[in-house]
Amino acid sequence: MNAHLPILIIVIPLVAGMLAPLLAFFSAPMARGVVLASALAVFAGSVAALLRVLEMGHPWSYYLAGWPPPWGIEYVIDPLSGVMVTLVSFFAVLALDFAGPYLAGRSAREKGAFYALFMLTAGGLLGMCATGDLFNLFVFLEICSLAAYALIAAGGRRSVVAALRYLIIGSVAACMYLLGIGYVYVMTGSLNMGDLTILLPPLLDSPAGILAVVLIATGLAIKTALFPLHGWLPDTYSYTPAPVLAFIAAITTKVSAYALYRIFYFVAETAGPVSATLEVLGWLAAAGILFGSLMAIAQRDFWRMLAYSSVGQVAYIVLGLAIGNSLALIGAVLHIISHAVVKGLLFFIAGSVKWQTGIRTIPEFIGMARHMPLTMGAFLVAAMSMIGLPPAIGFFSKWYLVLGAVEAGRWVFVAVLIISSLLTAVYFFRVIEFAYLKGKRPEDVPEAAVLPPKTGPELPARMLVPILVLSVGAVVLGILNEPLIQNVIQYALPWRLP
Amino acid sequence: MAEGVIAYYLTGYGNWWLIGILLLIGLWGIVAQHNLLKKVMALNVMQVAVILYYLNAAQKSGTTLGVLRAGEKVGDVAAYVNPLPHALMLTAIVVALAITGVALALLLKVYRAYGTLEEPEVFRRMQQQ
Secondary structure (H helix, E strand, C coil): CHHHHHHHHHHHHHHHHHHHHHHHHHCHHHHHHHHHHHHHHHHHHHHHHHHHHHHHCCCEEEEHHHCCCCCCCEEEECHHHHHHHHHHHHHHHHHHHHHHHHHCCCCHHHHHHHHHHHHHHHHHHHHHHHECEHHHHHHHHHHHHHHHHHHHHCCCHHHHHHHHHHHHHHHHHHHHHHHHHHHHHHHHCCCEHHHHHHHHHHHCCCHHHHHHHHHHHHHHHHHHCCCCCCCCHHHHHHHCCHHHHHHHHHHHHHHHHHHHHHHHHHHCCCCCHHHHHHHHHHHHHHHHHHHHHHHHHHCCEHHHHHHHHHHHHHHHHHHHHHHCCHHHHHHHHHHHHHHHHHHHHHHHHHHHHHHHHCCCEHHHHCCHHHHCHHHHHHHHHHHHHHHCCCCCHHHHHHHHHHHHHHHCCCHHHHHHHHHHHHHHHHHHHHHHHHHHHCCCCCCCCCHHHCCCCCCCCCCCHHHHHHHHHHHHHHHHHHHCHHHHHHHCHHHHCCCCCC | CHHHHHHHHHHHHHHHHHHHHHHHHHHHHHHHCCEHHHHHHHHHHHHHHHHHHHHHHHCCCCCECCCCCCCCCCCCHHHECCCHHHHHHHHHHHHHHHHHHHHHHHHHHHHHHHCCCEHHHHHHHHHHC
16 A cells, blocks of 8 residues: 555545545535545645655655556656645645535535546646656646636636636647647657656757747746736636635646746756746746736735735746755745645635625725634734745745845845835735724725624634634744755755756 | 659658647637637647647658557567657547537536627626626
């Protein structure tokens, strides 16, 4: 059993997803039980795999059906992919838990469909993290994207249009990625990442190599929602149902950024055109950080504000990759974790505020602090981490990014990182101001809209628990950042740094 | 002489140019067309171009399928077409089929919700609500 762990953590969610509609046909609680149990099993398996890899001290390769590469598909758990699968499976458990009250009034068929699509998304994302084969990565990318399009479309009339637009843009991205690895295959005759580490770097400095790198970078940058290829993100995030959104917003863009990191640093080893491409991506990321923060300030809708904030925050990761020294790469990996935790938390909060009060726009938040005190307390922690105040984890990820930029002498990037922190403070303090400080209603909000103080429980326990777990987690991870880097992230850096 | 050169370029480069043009037609359709159904069709054109790219890369003239027949010796690589891109593209075709299926389902829902598939008109009707 233990020897097959790398494939089990991908197969279990896929099988559970396939079974869920069938089980829901007989009994919806049973379907929920099986799906939750499989998500927990995957989480336990991911943690076990990560711990085992850290103990082994070298990557854990698993040959599917015993076929060695380059004929068979290889799955590789190393400290980096171990961290990613742990993160994905952890959020799958939380989002499934959070989804409970959302699904309460739905029919068994709808519940079954939700569980099936959700587990397929999770399985696809886990596969993207664990695979050691470029084409297999494409297949898992499409599995998770297709299931995600259907999940997004479940949010009503507007979300259908957003999902269709995302489908078209996302499929173009996947097409470009597929064409890019086509060039890699034609140049080297292999698609296994381990093989390509040896074969690819000497061949990259050629017209075909440049085309391959550019196509892969464009495809994955669209999936990561890197400015100016972020067009699908704000609409999609504004209309998706909250439990799905917390999972998608926290995880999918980060997994694509991880794929970019894996291919450029571990497979291509920043040879030839890769470093020039990273330079371009870095400037786009710097522009994206400022653009995302400025657009977030301009929004009245809380969800849309968080969506534009995602555009900015994802660009931090790409900026870390572009700077490319060990401090910046530690910052990038830490920011993958920190932004997943905090943005997941923020969308859980946005979802529960909408669920409880029906409120989405920021001026309506007056009195929210007394109406939902625990949720708004969690929001304060999240805002602290997003702005980058210690001891929240967001401070440390930005700290390492800034240190990396200083060490590389990239002063423009240092300035962008600091200015963006100030801009982030502006748009989060606006919400805090309305929720905590404003006593009087503004002109355009009717009297009845001011919320009364809390009476009774503010949220069902199944929705409150993920929020509290993540808000405590954001602080605990921040305090424990030193052991986290020493014991895990340090080993998630490429072997040879440029 | 001239015919030889033309034949050389057509067989050596012509198909790659055609694939490139097909890819760009697909991309142009996605960007420039206003009808959502036409965008999905353009997406299919683009996917077909990528599939043709792989199949073209596998092609060698004067070779046969990767099936071992009686009396032929194993390991004679030069006698066969590379079967791996074909296997990869079977998967990619299935993926493209799934994408088209989901896209058509979403198109149906858009049409039922807004009564049109013209993107600007859909946006106008979204604004009105």
